[in-house]
Amino acid sequence: MTERIHTLAIIGVGLIGGSLSLALKKHNAVGRVIGVGRSQANLDEALRLGVIDAVATIEDAAEADIIFVATPVAQMPRVFAELAAHLGEHSIISDGGSTKQDVTRAARLALGDKFSQFIPAHPIAGTEKTGAAAAFATLFEKRKTIICAEAETSPDATERVTQMWHTAGAEIHRMSAAEHDDVFAAVSHLPHLLAFALVDMLAGMPRSADYFNYAASGFRDFTRIAAGSPEMWRDISVANRVALRQQLTAYRARLDDFDRWLSNAVTEDVAAIEQAYTRAATARRAWQRHVEHGEPMPRFSTGGQVE
Amino acid sequence: MTERIHTLAIIGVGLIGGSLSLALKKHNAVGRVIGVGRSQANLDEALRLGVIDAVATIEDAAEADIIFVATPVAQMPRVFAELAAHLGEHSIISDGGSTKQDVTRAARLALGDKFSQFIPAHPIAGTEKTGAAAAFATLFEKRKTIICAEAETSPDATERVTQMWHTAGAEIHRMSAAEHDDVFAAVSHLPHLLAFALVDMLAGMPRSADYFNYAASGFRDFTRIAAGSPEMWRDISVANRVALRQQLTAYRARLDDFDRWLSNAVTEDVAAIEQAYTRAATARRAWQRHVEHGEPMPRFSTGGQVE
Numbered sequence: 230m231t232e233r234i235h236t237l238a239i240i241g242v243g244l245i246g247g248s249l250s251l252a253l254k255k256h257n258a259v260g261r262v263i264g265v266g267r268s269q270a271n272l273d274e275a276l277r278l279g280v281i282d283a284v285a286t287i288e289d290a291a292e293a294d295i296i297f298v299a300t301p302v303a304q305m306p307r308v309f310a311e312l313a314a315h316l317g318e319h320s321i322i323s324d325g326g327s328t329k330q331d332v333t334r335a336a337r338l339a340l341g342d343k344f345s346q347f348i349p350a351h352p353i354a355g356t357e358k359t360g361a362a363a364a365f366a367t368l369f370e371k372r373k374t375i376i377c378a379e380a381e382t383s384p385d386a387t388e389r390v391t392q393m394w395h396t397a398g399a400e401i402h403r404m405s406a407a408e409h410d411d412v413f414a415a416v417s418h419l420p421h422l423l424a425f426a427l428v429d430m431l432a433g434m435p436r437s438a439d440y441f442n443y444a445a446s447g448f449r450d451f452t453r454i455a456a457g458s459p460e461m462w463r464d465i466s467v468a469n470r471v472a473l474r475q476q477l478t479a480y481r482a483r484l485d486d487f488d489r490w491l492s493n494a495v496t497e498d499v500a501a502i503e504q505a506y507t508r509a510a511t512a513r514r515a516w517q518r519h520v521e522h523g524e525p526m527p528r529f530s531t532g533g534q535v536e
Numbered sequence: 537m538t539e540r541i542h543t544l545a546i547i548g549v550g551l552i553g554g555s556l557s558l559a560l561k562k563h564n565a566v567g568r569v570i571g572v573g574r575s576q577a578n579l580d581e582a583l584r585l586g587v588i589d590a591v592a593t594i595e596d597a598a599e600a601d602i603i604f605v606a607t608p609v610a611q612m613p614r615v616f617a618e619l620a621a622h623l624g625e626h627s628i629i630s631d632g633g634s635t636k637q638d639v640t641r642a643a644r645l646a647l648g649d650k651f652s653q654f655i656p657a658h659p660i661a662g663t664e665k666t667g668a669a670a671a672f673a674t675l676f677e678k679r680k681t682i683i684c685a686e687a688e689t690s691p692d693a694t695e696r697v698t699q700m701w702h703t704a705g706a707e708i709h710r711m712s713a714a715e716h717d718d719v720f721a722a723v724s725h726l727p728h729l730l731a732f733a734l735v736d737m738l739a740g741m742p743r744s745a746d747y748f749n750y751a752a753s754g755f756r757d758f759t760r761i762a763a764g765s766p767e768m769w770r771d772i773s774v775a776n777r778v779a780l781r782q783q784l785t786a787y788r789a790r791l792d793d794f795d796r797w798l799s800n801a802v803t804e805d806v807a808a809i810e811q812a813y814t815r816a817a818t819a820r821r822a823w824q825r826h827v828e829h830g831e832p833m834p835r836f837s838t839g840g841q842v843e
Contacts, residue, residue, distance in 0.1 A: 353750065402750075411743065412746050415747045416750055416752070417755065420734065423730060424816070425813045426791060426812065429813070429816035434722075435838050437819075438835075439719050441723075441833050444723040445660050445724070450758070451758055452820055453754075453758075453820075455816045455820040456820040457817065459813035462813055470799075474798050479737060480733065484787075491773065491780060491784070499770065502770050502773060506736070506766035506769055507766040508735075508740070510766045512738070516748050517756075517763065526749075528745075530740070
């Protein structure tokens with residue numbers, strides 16, 4: 230049975246933190262939500278919209294039943310340090326950061342023997358919009374939330390955070406922080422870097438005006454994620470740089486292959502390009518059916534293409 | 537005043553060729569449309585749907601007022617050669633290929649002193665669907681069609697093809713074939729290669745099942761174009777490989793920068809990442825406003841970021 234949360238503290242009342250509050254309020258699963266943030270205007274807006282019930286200090290927040298840290302990941306070490314001094318004995322801290330190894334490391338360092346009260350989590354949801362005004366109660370419905378418990382992590386606290394996300398409508402998945410960071414480097418952080426890199430490159434070229442004038446729907450979709458927050462993605466890229474560089478290194482090696490194939494363009498090279506494009510198109514179409522209709526993904530042989 | 541087309545021949549009755557036919561029929565701008573193709577089933581479907589009025593041989597097609605070659609670009613050299621022997625004195629050939637220098641070269645070679653009757657063109661439109669059944673009359677409305685006339689190209693024939701595309705609803709733009717191939721290498725062919733390369737790489741990795749399981753909306757948009765036709769994009773990549781490799785080389789150099797910045801991650805490196813992401817986000821957001829509201833694109837300083 231789900232236990233009601235008496236007080237939820239949100240540190241960073243933006244799209245993610247605010248939407249969690251609204252989702253729990255909608256299901257009557259929380260008594261009182263208090264908010265901590267750096268922008269008074271945003272906190273005022275959050276109050277006005279009923280996203281939070283009161284503005285609080287970090288000391289107040291540290292005594293809440295659940296303290297949800299939804300700041301950019303680069304600010305979390307300082308937030309954890311401030312919470313540590315005042316953390317209630319039964320208070321649980323969780324977070325919504327897009328990277329998990331660095332956040333867990335920071336929490337371990339800051340919280341010391343209270344580290345068992347920290348539940349590393351990552352709700353896979355978001356829009357291009359930011360701030361409390363962008364929050365909505367159904368953001369997490371049918372989306373995944375990843376929980377990355379460590380050896381010391383309290384099972385009871387993990388269960389409470391699991392229930393909280395379940396109430397908000399999310400599917401709960403569990404994996405290690407290292408697995409998490411590898412997966413999201415591959416399917417999120419690298420694509421963002423690649424899209425930012427392309428648009429930045431084109432913007433810096435002498436013919437950029439022509440390029441942007443003739444860019445069409447393929448470009449639109451490919452680069453949509455390059456409109457995201459530069460600060461947020463800078464932080465994520467740097468925080469997860471070890472896993473991100475592993476994926477980037479593999480990708481650069483593939484681009485070296487493509488350049489060689491295009492340079493020679495003999496029959497075998499053209500066949501290698503077709504083989505790579507075919508495996509990609511097969512996988513991408515299967516993924517679409519997987520997402521839309523729940524069809525299982527086919528297995529692909531691992532490794533590179535014909536050389 | 538627009539002159540009505542008595543007979544239009546479509547070589548390759550797919551999405552592009554079929555949609556041009558339907559658009560001209562809708563505006564009563566064509567008398568009779570004949571179709572040539574390799575798949576009898578597709579031609580039967582085109583007939584049944586009224587996309588074409590009759591199935592024809594390439595000899596018949598060569599006598600039409602306008603012959604629109606809408607096959608994959610790799611097949612165009614052979615089509616031009618077959619048309620050359622029978623080409624009517626006043627017949628105009630045009631094409632819908634995504635690359636222009638190679639198509640123009642092939643036409644020049646095949647058509648000899650009839651090359652002035654060839655109008656190289658590229659309608660910037662498409663969907664993921666293929667075949668005559670996917671064709672629809674409004675595909676080209678408010679989309680751009682690029683015409684890349686050469687020195688020898690007949691001005692009268694250019695004007696007729698311009699009028700034809702205008703009737704189909706397209707905006708006409710003119711540039712050289714070299715400019716065309718550079719622009720579309722940058723904003724279309726490279727993004728396709730990058731999306732195919734990413735999905736292919738992930739499909740070939742030991743943890744691919746996890747990757748595809750946790751891929752979300754950013755991945756969906758970034759990789760949508762990797763579901764495109766492998767054969768078509770293989771042909772385009774190879775046909776435009778000189779311009780594509782120029783863009784790919786510039787892009788690989790940028791990825792080298794990102795790898796170095798992530799590797800060291802000292803203050804200057806993090807600032808360089810932020811600067812690149814910021815220019816990209818600024819350009820991408822401006823482009824969206826440009827496309828949606830006609831706002832002018834800002835000018836960006838050319839060249840790389842801080843090193």
